[in-house]
Amino acid sequence: MPESFERGALTEATYLILLSLCEARHGYGVMQHVSDATRGRVNLGAGTLYGAISLLLDKGWIEAAGGDERKKLYRVTRPGMSALEGETARLDELLAIGRETLAGTGLNNESGGRSNGPCPAAGRAGY
Amino acid sequence: MVKRVFKLFFDFEKEEAWLNDMARHGWMMDSFFLGVYQFSEGPPEEYVYRIELLPQAAASAGSRPYLRFLEETGAEVVSTWFRWAYYRKKACDGDFEIYTDIGSRIGHYKRVACFMYPVCVLEWCMALIQGINFFMALADPYGVHVPAGFSLFFFMFGLLAGIGIFRAARRSQLQYRRLEREKIIQE
Numbered sequence: 385m386p387e388s389f390e391r392g393a394l395t396e397a398t399y400l401i402l403l404s405l406c407e408a409r410h411g412y413g414v415m416q417h418v419s420d421a422t423r424g425r426v427n428l429g430a431g432t433l434y435g436a437i438s439l440l441l442d443k444g445w446i447e448a449a450g451g452d453e454r455k456k457l458y459r460v461t462r463p464g465m466s467a468l469e470g471e472t473a474r475l476d477e478l479l480a481i482g483r484e485t486l487a488g489t490g491l492n493n494e495s496g497g498r499s500n501g502p503c504p505a506a507g508r509a510g511y
Numbered sequence: 512m513v514k515r516v517f518k519l520f521f522d523f524e525k526e527e528a529w530l531n532d533m534a535r536h537g538w539m540m541d542s543f544f545l546g547v548y549q550f551s552e553g554p555p556e557e558y559v560y561r562i563e564l565l566p567q568a569a570a571s572a573g574s575r576p577y578l579r580f581l582e583e584t585g586a587e588v589v590s591t592w593f594r595w596a597y598y599r600k601k602a603c604d605g606d607f608e609i610y611t612d613i614g615s616r617i618g619h620y621k622r623v624a625c626f627m628y629p630v631c632v633l634e635w636c637m638a639l640i641q642g643i644n645f646f647m648a649l650a651d652p653y654g655v656h657v658p659a660g661f662s663l664f665f666f667m668f669g670l671l672a673g674i675g676i677f678r679a680a681r682r683s684q685l686q687y688r689r690l691e692r693e694k695i696i697q698e
Contacts, residue, residue, distance in 0.1 A: 395698050397612050412584050430581045431563065431609035431619070454579065 394471045397428060401436055402468050408449040408459040411437065440464065514538060514550045521675035522682060523562045523595070523623065530560040530597075543590040543597060558599040559607040561586075564623050565594045594626065613694050620687035627680030631673050638669025 394402070404417040414437075415428050428436075437458065440446045445464030451457035460468065520526035530540050530548075538550035539558055567573040569591030578588050578596065585604055590597040600607040610616045645662035647654070656662075 395612060395614065397698075410583070411580050415584060427606045427608070427611060429608040429611035429615070430584045430586065432611045432615040434577055434580050435615050435618070455583065 393474065394467065396426065397432060398436055398440070399468070399471055400426060401428070401433065401440070402445065402460055402464055405446050405458050405460040405464070406468075408457045410451055410455040410457050412455075414458075512552045513541075514552075516548045516550065517546050518548060519546050519672075519675075521627075521672075522679040523564065524682075527560060527562045530562075534558050534560060534599075539599070540589060540597065543592055556602050559602050560589070561598045561600075561607060561609050563596050563598070563609050564619065564626055565596055566622065568594055569596050613690050613698055617687045617690045617694070620683045620690070624680050624683040624687065627676050627683065631676040631680055634669045634673035634676060638666050638673060641666040641669060 400418045400421065401414055404414045404421070409417060411430075411433060415430075415433060419427050437446070441448075441458075443463075444461055445467055446458045447461050449457040449459035518529070520529070533540065533550060535556050537552055537555040539553040540548055540560060541551050542549045565574050565577070569578065574596075581598060582588060586598045586600045586607065588596060589599050598607075598609070610619055641662045644657050645659055645666055648656040648659035648662060
């Protein structure tokens, strides 16, 4: 069975939340950190973040790290850390394949323009 | 200045769009009760409004930590109505979305559809009872009944409200189906 069936790829939100909890933060701190780290590209909604935090707590990937009732602090746990490392390795592999393939098409290297490439969609950002 | 508007919405997204439209014109919603929205005048576009269906009643112990969390992020809980919650945030504080990825948006649309379909059935059951009352009152004008006009009114009301609720529920269902397909290829 491929690895991704046993331990699925993390969503972008989960990955960024886990990363920002390498340091103890409260919910709003995570929101701000994720926004800063992605230069405002990813702004987590409160509903999305709250849902992710309670799920990660259930999974044991993060834990409470003090703070008062109003502003609970959270921090990534050992299993959470290994999930982060696993995901980073997976993304590394993905990126390597992507860069290699795109370089081969002559689309994404420094000298090549977009005009002579066979697959113009690959260079388009977002959706 | 304060303004009160009576309006019935079945679709929370249309309601949300209307509240934001009012805010654009300088009317900030302050409270909601039984279809009556109260607005106060303010600088246009001061707030962005959002509406959410909570998993539990807004006043319950289960919802409180979440609502507190929301307020911690700079949003304000303007009003709650059973499981519905109305929020606003200063527009100058940037984007205000409750759900920002496909997974959590699917979850919310599903919650709305699961909540609305039973309410729709309930409305139609009530309409049916009123319809039966109406015909009984017609068939036996001298018996002791709820007045026929009264029954007819609530029959029509239940029927139409049920249709409105059904359409809103259907829309949420179509939305989450669309997003579930989308989720196959992207987050």
